[in-house]
Amino acid sequence: MAEFYGTTVADIFNTMPKRFKPEEAKDEDIAIGYECKGEGKWKVTIKHGTIKVEEVKGDLKGCATTIHAADAETFIGTTLGKIQAMDALTTGKLRVVGDVKLLMTLLPKIFVQYTAPEKKSSVVAKDIISTITERFRPDKAAGVDMKVGYDLAGEGGGKWTIVIKDGKCAVKEGLAKDLTVKMTMPAEIYVGMMLGTISGESAFTSGQVKLDGDMMAAGATSRFFNKFVDPNAKASEAEELITIKVTNSINCRFATGTAYGMWFKGLKEKKFLANVCPKCGRTQITPREICAFCRVRCNEFVELGPRGTITAADVVYFASPDPLTGAVRETPYAMCWILLDNASPQEAFCFDIKREDLPKMKVGARVRPVWAKETKGTFTDLLYFELDK
Amino acid sequence: MAAKRVAICAVAQHKNDSDLWYKRFQGMLLDVLEDLQAQTGFDFDSETGVRSIVSCSDDFFDARTISNNGVTDVLGAQYRGEEKMAQEGLNAIGYAMAQILAGHEDLVLVMGHCKESQPESRELISNLGFDPFYGRALGLDCLNAAALQARAYMAKSGLTEDHLAEIVVRARQCAARNPYANCREIIEAGKVKGSPMLCDPIRQLHAYPVSDGAVGMLLASEERAKEFTDKPVWLTGFANCMDSFFFGDRDLTSNFALKGAAERAYKKAGIKDPKKTVNLVEVMDAYAYQQPMWMEGLGFCKDGQGAQFIDDAGLGKYKVNLSGGMLAGDPVIISGLYRAANAALQLRGEAGDMQVPDVKCAVAQSTNGPAGQFHSVLILEA
Numbered sequence: 001m002a003e004f005y006g007t008t009v010a011d012i013f014n015t016m017p018k019r020f021k022p023e024e025a026k027d028e029d030i031a032i033g034y035e036c037k038g039e040g041k042w043k044v045t046i047k048h049g050t051i052k053v054e055e056v057k058g059d060l061k062g063c064a065t066t067i068h069a070a071d072a073e074t075f076i077g078t079t080l081g082k083i084q085a086m087d088a089l090t091t092g093k094l095r096v097v098g099d100v101k102l103l104m105t106l107l108p109k110i111f112v113q114y115t116a117p118e119k120k121s122s123v124v125a126k127d128i129i130s131t132i133t134e135r136f137r138p139d140k141a142a143g144v145d146m147k148v149g150y151d152l153a154g155e156g157g158g159k160w161t162i163v164i165k166d167g168k169c170a171v172k173e174g175l176a177k178d179l180t181v182k183m184t185m186p187a188e189i190y191v192g193m194m195l196g197t198i199s200g201e202s203a204f205t206s207g208q209v210k211l212d213g214d215m216m217a218a219g220a221t222s223r224f225f226n227k228f229v230d231p232n233a234k235a236s237e238a239e240e241l242i243t244i245k246v247t248n249s250i251n252c253r254f255a256t257g258t259a260y261g262m263w264f265k266g267l268k269e270k271k272f273l274a275n276v277c278p279k280c281g282r283t284q285i286t287p288r289e290i291c292a293f294c295r296v297r298c299n300e301f302v303e304l305g306p307r308g309t310i311t312a313a314d315v316v317y318f319a320s321p322d323p324l325t326g327a328v329r330e331t332p333y334a335m336c337w338i339l340l341d342n343a344s345p346q347e348a349f350c351f352d353i354k355r356e357d358l359p360k361m362k363v364g365a366r367v368r369p370v371w372a373k374e375t376k377g378t379f380t381d382l383l384y385f386e387l388d389k
Numbered sequence: 390m391a392a393k394r395v396a397i398c399a400v401a402q403h404k405n406d407s408d409l410w411y412k413r414f415q416g417m418l419l420d421v422l423e424d425l426q427a428q429t430g431f432d433f434d435s436e437t438g439v440r441s442i443v444s445c446s447d448d449f450f451d452a453r454t455i456s457n458n459g460v461t462d463v464l465g466a467q468y469r470g471e472e473k474m475a476q477e478g479l480n481a482i483g484y485a486m487a488q489i490l491a492g493h494e495d496l497v498l499v500m501g502h503c504k505e506s507q508p509e510s511r512e513l514i515s516n517l518g519f520d521p522f523y524g525r526a527l528g529l530d531c532l533n534a535a536a537l538q539a540r541a542y543m544a545k546s547g548l549t550e551d552h553l554a555e556i557v558v559r560a561r562q563c564a565a566r567n568p569y570a571n572c573r574e575i576i577e578a579g580k581v582k583g584s585p586m587l588c589d590p591i592r593q594l595h596a597y598p599v600s601d602g603a604v605g606m607l608l609a610s611e612e613r614a615k616e617f618t619d620k621p622v623w624l625t626g627f628a629n630c631m632d633s634f635f636f637g638d639r640d641l642t643s644n645f646a647l648k649g650a651a652e653r654a655y656k657k658a659g660i661k662d663p664k665k666t667v668n669l670v671e672v673m674d675a676y677a678y679q680q681p682m683w684m685e686g687l688g689f690c691k692d693g694q695g696a697q698f699i700d701d702a703g704l705g706k707y708k709v710n711l712s713g714g715m716l717a718g719d720p721v722i723i724s725g726l727y728r729a730a731n732a733a734l735q736l737r738g739e740a741g742d743m744q745v746p747d748v749k750c751a752v753a754q755s756t757n758g759p760a761g762q763f764h765s766v767l768i769l770e771a
Contacts, residue, residue: 246521251509252452257413289419292462295433297419 001039002072005080006116009039009072012079013053019112022049028110032102033060035068036075046110065098079114124156125187128194128228129171132162136169141224146217149175149182150190157187164224181213194228204328205319215327259287262301268377270369272304272340272349283344304349305340307388310365311348312337315358324379334358338367338385354386361387395486396614396621397769399428400730403603405571405719408506414451414603418502419463421605429607429617431496433465439607441470441494445481445501447722449514452507464500474501476629477673477757478604479725479765483627485608495610501723502603511599511721518759531675531721532596534759536588538641539678543590545642546681546695550590553677554578557594557716559704560674564713566742567731571600571718595677600718604726606733620737626658626768636760642693647686647754647764655688658768660750663688669708669735669751671728674715679761683754684709686764711735711743725755729767736771 001008013034026049033056034042041060045052060066069075070093077083078094085103088094096103129150141164148162161176162169175182189208192198200222203209211218256264259275263286266273274283275298277291284291284298291298313336319329333355337348353361354370367385375381401424403417425431432438442464446456453459457473464471474481478501485497505511515531516524542548558578564570576594584594607617614621630649633639651663660666672683681695681703689707690698704710712731719727732751734740753767 244522246525248517250449250452250513250517252507253410253509254452254507255410255413255504257411257416259416260413288462289413289416290462292467295465295467 004073004076005082007076007080007114009036009075011116012076012114013042013044013055015114016044016053016111017051019114020046020051021110021112022051025049025051025110028106030065030102030106031063033063033066034075035060035066037069037071039072039075063098065096065102067103068095068097069093070095080116081113123191123195123230125150125152125190126156126158128191129158129160131228132171132225133169135226135228136164137224137226138167138169141169142167144224146180146214147176147178148217148221149179151175151182151184152187152190153185154187156191162221169224179213181211181215181218183218184210184212195230196227201321205321207319207331257289259289259298263287264377266301266303267379267381268375270306270371270375270381272306272369273301274304274343274347276300276302281344283342283347285340285343285347285349302342304343305369307366307368308338308340308343308349308385310336310353310361310363310367311339312363313353313361330355332358334361336361336367336385351382352384354384357387393490393492394611395489395624396609396611396618397482397624397729397733398431398607398609398614398617398621399425400733401425401428401605402569402727402730403502403601404569405600405602405717405727407571407599407601407718409504409601410506414446414502414504414507414601415460415463417504417601417603418460418500418605421500421502421603422463422465425498425605425607431498431607431617433469435469439465439469439496439498441472441485441488441496442466442498442500443472443474443481443485443488445474445478445499445723445726447503447514448475449517450503450505450507450511450720450722460502465498477721477725477755477763477765478723478727479627479729479753479755479767480629481726482606482608482624482729482767483629483765486624486627489608489610495613497608499606499608499726500603501605501726503720503722504601505599505720506601515759529759531759532591533588534636535676535679536591537636538682538760539590539595539676541641542678542682542695545693546685548678548681548696548699550582551578552681552696552699553590553592553595554581555699556674556677556680556704557581560677560680560710560713560716563711563743564717567712567717568741569602569727570713571602572598573713573717591676591678597675597715598718600720602719602723602727604723604730606726606730620739620771622733622736623770624767625770626654626656626660627766628653628657629763629765631763632758632761634758634762636762639760639762641760642682644682644686644692644761646761647683647756647766648688650764650766651687651752651754654752654766654768658750658770660768663752664707667707667750667752668748669711669732669745671710671712671732671751671753672714673724673728673755674710675721675724675756677716679756680704680709680714680716683756683761687752687754687766708745708748711740711745722757725753725765725767728753728755729769732767732769736769 031045041056074093078085150160161172274285275287279294315332319331334353339348366388368388370383401421444457448456488494512530519525519529564573581594584592628650630646632646674680684690715724732753735748751769757763
C-alpha cells in the first residue's frame with residue numbers, strides 16, 4: 001500500500017471510527033462511497049450518530065454520494081489538507097458523484113481532522129545491542145564482573161550475553177549459563193526503554209520485563225553505558241516545552257503514640273490487638289486514640305482473631321512499586337477485607353492473601369494469618385493470610 | 390439590625406515541644422479537644438452542638454496529602470462538616486468567622502496542629518514551596534529567604550546584632566512565664582551572639598526552634614457565646630494580604646502585604662490609630678528581625694525606624710509578644726493560632742504569670758510564604 005505524507009489510505013479509513021464525532025452526526029443518515037485507484041473501495045455508513053466503515057470488494061452500492069480519487073497521493077493529500085480539494089476537483093484527479101458539498105461541509109463537521117502518526121523509529125533491538133561495546137564506559141565499571149543476558153522476543157530481537165569484566169565489555173550471541181541476571185522482554189519494549197519512550201519503571205511494573213537473578217545488577221547496568229542515541233532521529237532542536245523529572249524525598253520519623261504502639265507490640269507477639277470503645281464497644285483495628293463515633297478515648301485492648309472471614313476482596317493487576325521497598329511487586333495480588341473473629345461487625349482489617357490461594361479466594365472464605373519466622377514488631381511481621389482449610 | 394459579632398469562647402494550647410516523639414499529632418489534637426470541652430462543655434450535637442470544624446495543618450509536615458482527612462476523628466468531625474485551612478492558621482479563624490457572620494453556623498471549632506520534628510528538615514519542606522525549576526534547584530527555603538530580608542531590613546532600619554540579641558533575650562524572659570512555650574530558659578545576650586550562624590545575619594538563636602504543637606478554639610455567634618463563656622473575646626476585624634510569589638519582584642523591606650492587611654483589619658474594627666487603641670500585640674516572629682519589622686507594618690513604628698523603636702523600648706510599651714512569641718517556639722502554619730490564643734488569654738485575664746492589666750484591644754498577626762509574602766491580621770477585643 002502506497003504511503004504519502006507518512007500515511008496510507010488504509011490509515012485514514014482505519015482511524016475514521018476514532019475520529020468520528022457522534023454528537024455532530026446525530027441527525028445524519030447517509031452512506032458515502034470511496035474509491036481510490038490502486039488502493040481499494042470503502043463504504044462509510046453514518047446513521048444517527050453511529051458509523052460503519054467497511055472495505056468493499058465489488059461495486060459501491062447504496063451510496064448517495066461517491067468520491068473517486070485518481071491515486072493514493074490525491075486522496076491522502078486532500079485528506080491531510082496538503083492538496084487543495086478544489087484543485088484536485090478541477091484537475092479531475094478527484095471526482096464526486098452526488099453531493100459535492102459533502103466534502104466541504106459535512107465531513108469536516110463530523111470528523112476530527114486526520115493527522116499522520118509520528119514517524120516510528122526504525123531502530124531495532126539488534127542495532128542497539130551492536131552499539132553496546134562502543135557505548136561502554138570502563139571508568140564506571142571498574143571492578144565489575146557480571147554477565148547480563150537479554151532474551152528479546154519478536155522482530156529485531158534475539159538472545160545476547162553482555163560480559164563485563166576487568167573494565168572490558170563484550171557482546172556474545174546466545175545466553176551464557178552463568179548469567180548474573182537475565183532480562184526477558186519483547187524486543188520493542190527494550191527499544192522503547194533504550195530510546196527513552198518507555199520508562200524502565202513502568203515496563204517493570206506492568207510486567208513486560210521479567211528478571212531472573214540479581215535485580216540490583218539489572219538496575220545498575222545502565223550506569224556502565226553511555227545513552228543510546230537514535231541515528232535516525234533528527235538532530236535535537238531546542239524545545240520550549242520540556243519536563244523535568246525530580247524525586248522529592250524528605251525522610252520522616254513517625255511517632256506511633258500509645259494506641260498504634262500497642263498494635264506493633266501485638267504483632268511482635270503474633271497477636272492482633274484492637275482497642276475497644278468504652279461507649280459503643282466497637283473494636284478498632286488498627287487501634288486509634290479515639291472512637292470517632294462516640295468521641296471518647298479508647299484505652300482498653302482486646303485480642304482479635306487470629307482467624308477471620310473475607311468480607312470483600314479485589315485483585316490488583318497493575319502493581320505500583322512496593323511503598324516500603326520501592327521494589328516491583330509481582331502481580332496479581334489481592335487486597336482483602338478480613339473480619340477477624342471477635343471483631344465488631346464492619347470493623348474489618350485489610351491485608352494480602354497468599355498468592356496460591358488467589359483462585360480460591362471468595363467472600364465468606366475463612367482465613368488464618370501467616371507470620372514471619374522472626375517477628376520484630378513491624379509491618380512485615382505479618383506476611384499474609386491464607387485460606388483456612 | 391445590629392451587625393453580627395463573633396466571639397472566641399475558649400482557647401486550648403498543647404505545650405510546645407521540640408520533639409514529641411512519643412505522641413502522634415492525632416494525640417496532640419485530642420488533648421486540645423478534651424481541654425476545650427472541659428472548659429466549655431460543648432458537644433457535637435447535630436442541632437445545638439458543633440456542626441462545623443475548621444482545621445489547619447500542612448500536608449508536607451504531616452507527610453500525607455489532604456492532611457486533615459487523617460485527623461478527623463480527633464477533631465470530633467465524624468458525620469460533621471470539616472474543612473481545612475491550608476493557608477496560615479490565623480486564616481482558619483477568619484474562615485470560621487465568615488461561617489458565623491454569614492449566618493451559616495453559630496458554633497465553629499477551630500483546630501490546628503503541626504509536628505515540625507516529624508520530617509528530617511523543615512528547611513527541605515519550605516524549599517518545596519518554591520517553583521521546581523529554579524527556586525528549589527537553587528536551594529531557596531524560608532530561612533535563607535528570611536536572611537535576605539533580614540540583611541535588607543537591617544540596612545534600612547539601622548538594626549544591629551545587639552538589637553537582635555536584645556529581642557531574643559526579652560522573648561525568652563517572656564517565655565519563662567508562658568507554660569505552653571517551647572524554650573523557656575532565660576539566656577544572656579552573649580549566648581545569642583555566640584550561637585552558630587545559620588544564614589547570615591540569622592544566627593541559630595535568632596530563629597525559632599523546631600516545635601511541635603496544637604491549638605484549638607471555640608468560636609460562637611454573639612447569641613450563643615454566653616452559653617459557653619462569661620468572658621467572650623470579640624473578633625472585630627480580620628484581613629489578609631498577598632504579595633508576589635516571586636520574591637525577586639518584591640521590595641523586601643516594604644512590608645506592603647502587612648500594611649495592606651493591617652489597614653483593612655483596623656478599618657473593619659474602627660481603629661483609627663492603633664498606637665492609641667491597641668493595648669497588646671502578638672506578632673509571628675519566626676526570626677528576631679521580624680519583631681520590629683512587623684511592628685512597622687502594623688503601624689506602631691515609623692517606616693525604617695526599627696532600631697529606634699527597640700532603643701525606645703517600643704516592644705515593652707506596646708506589650709509585644711508577652712507570650713515569648715514564635716521565637717520561644719511554636720510551629721509554622723499554626724503560629725497565628727498561638728498568637729491569637731495568647732492575645733485572647735490576656736483579654737480574658739487568664740494569662741497567668743504573663744498577665745498585664747487593662748488589656749481591652751489586641752492585635753494578632755501572622756505570616757506565611759518566604760520573607761513575609763502573605764500576612765494576616767486579627768483584631769480581638771474584650
